Amino acid sequence: MPPAEPRAARPVARRRSVTRAQVDTVASRALGVVGIVFSAQTVGSALDQSRALVEGAGIALMAVLYGAAVVLALATFTKVGVRSASLAYAIAYALALAAWPALVVDPSALRGDAPWLYFLCTVATTAAVVAASVGGAVGYTLAVPVLYGIIRITPTGGGASVLLAVFEAMYALILGVVVLVIITMLRQAAEAVDLAQDAALQRYDVAARQHANEIERVKVDALVHDAVLTTLLSAAAAETDDERTLAARMARDAERRLYQAGGTGPSTQDDVALTVLVRRLRGAMTTLTTPFTVRVVNAGGVELPVEAVEALYTAAVQAMVNSAQHAEHAEGEGRTTRRELRVRGVRARGCVIEVADSGVGFDPAAVPQERLGLRVSIEERMANAGGRARIDSKPGHGTTVTVAWPAEAMEGRA
Template sequence: MTTRGNDSAGMRITRLFARFIGSGYVFYLALMFRDITTQAAAMSPWWTWIAVPMVFGPPVVLGLASFRGDPTPMYRAAAATALLFVVAALLWPLAWDGTLLAADAWISTIPGLAGLAAALTWRPPWAVALLVAAVVPVQLINHYCRVPDRNGLFLPDLMFALSFCLIFVAAALMAMRTGRLLDRTRTAAHATAAAAAAAQSRSVQRARFNALIHDWVMSSLLAAARRTAREEVRQQAGLALVKLGESEPDDIEGYTTAMLIAHLRTAVADADDTLEVTVHTRDGARDVSFPSDPVRVLGAAVTEAIRNSVLHAGIDAMRRVDLTVEPSGIEIVVTDDGIGFDPAAVAPHRLGLSVSIVGRLRRLAGGTVDVRSRPGHGTTVRMSWRAR
């Protein structure tokens, strides 16, 4: 299967609440259907025909919209759910014919759900204000429209209803706030991990280049200074040039195809020095110069992909790396026949896959990544860059 961009934690929590609210309204509609039909006799017909769709229609849309990728319809349906409930409650006195009700008005049963819908789309002060606007009218309806023996003191009844509903609205607000905090913390952790990985990559390159200077360039100069035989000095210098061609300093601006291949082979060797890289060079790619950013990002990502395979694929897993170089792009594929995994089940805080591989390539202009794996069927990580 292929990894896909997932909702943030805050958005997942919001979608779950939207489905809970939509399901709650459907449940209450079935539960209160008898009361709705009975109490319709005490109301002008227009109110019931208008109020029922106003109260129960938007939350059904809310629940369905929570399954869409774009959250805008979901937020609009949540706002409509909250506001239209209040409108329906305010219209009640205009439609009531004066007949006292033997039970609570059906609309007074669910103001808390309207408050939950408000919590999905508005800031806490506005959500609480909507809850008050929903609870007060329906409590007034109950107090003045029920038979007298059903009534207690208005203020205690109102405060109980407000407190009861506020508990759930506050829990929803805190849950969504916690999701947003988790998203910010995860983003900061990803940025820190990416910065640390980039710094480590630069440090490794610098150390490798310094070692080459010491081991090959300096030894060549010393051989020349000691008046070593010219042929030996020439061979030593030739080897030094070859080694320098396999590495590069940090400030290099472009890579030839040979330098690109050397860099990616070195990146593979950093994780597994026994692993061979199969190179496919397309026509016209030999004389191309590639920018440094995609080469280094691909190098860091392929190192992490192989390291993940070594750690998780299993001790008997076989690996291969295929590099394809084209005039306008680079593709490197890491494949193993190990134990595999379910990419969708990988937790977002697992930085190896989400940051060091997927995150790197998705932040790179022209970069793409595709991770395919199934338990028991190995893993293929395909990383590529195309010039834009």
């Protein structure tokens, strides 16, 4: 009986780790859904309690908080202005809660019920967690339930007993703290994973390049031994015209093969997520003395080769350094320079990065040839990697440096 053939190894799918951006996206979208659901549940109570408020105040509160909830939900699902929308909701809720005692003109109409704002307290504290720093979120999460508990004891808050007011405030506080702890821990864990991925990527990139360089060196050594030395020996031993013709032909062939070997440098084939490049660019910005506004669009799901990522990173950092250096002159003249870093994913295999400022600008044609920042670090580097660079600038109109990979991504055709 013939031996059984070994089964082919089943490819193992690469597990993608959770990133900080993904944690923020999930948390914000959950906030958007919960905000709409909780708001819908309070409509009946809000309409009923509006009779206890100053005329028109109930409708105004509903319009502000429900409208803020809708804007927040739209922002979380379009991923545009999420932090601003979350912060706006948290502030609107805190102001509405603080204004509640002044808006109530008939406490008896509340019939001892809790103000309908209470049922949106957890939405507001979660919005603060999404929008603010840890310190700000902690302060908001503690302050809002305490403020509600104080209002709840008063006649304008339903005149509850101290025990009931403390119970409701503690319930809201515990929910807010649980959300705060969960989101903060997930963010910290994701940030640690992000840092580990960046470090692993850098180590892998160095190792891959060293390996590719070693393979290239072995190939060139073999070529020199097999082609160049053989040609030289043949030429030295040539005595007849036919032997000299053969040696000349071998020399031309060796020259062609050397030229081809020099034109095909080592490269790495693995892909890297565009979000990794964004994190590296954000890290590079921390070393600059001038701030940049960062805008990222369609980065999720985009992966680029390591060589393309390195070219885009180096070119973009060089452009930011140029902007930071040459804008100082403009700011010295009393002008405030705005700088932006815009990263846009193009389908699944392309990227366009723009580094723009509103500085004094310059004439690209007048840049001396010995100035290598634009010509070598940006234009030639992108061209060598299969990408493209474009510098748009005029004196007095600012500068925009655009780098794209592949070259077709400049027109959005990647």
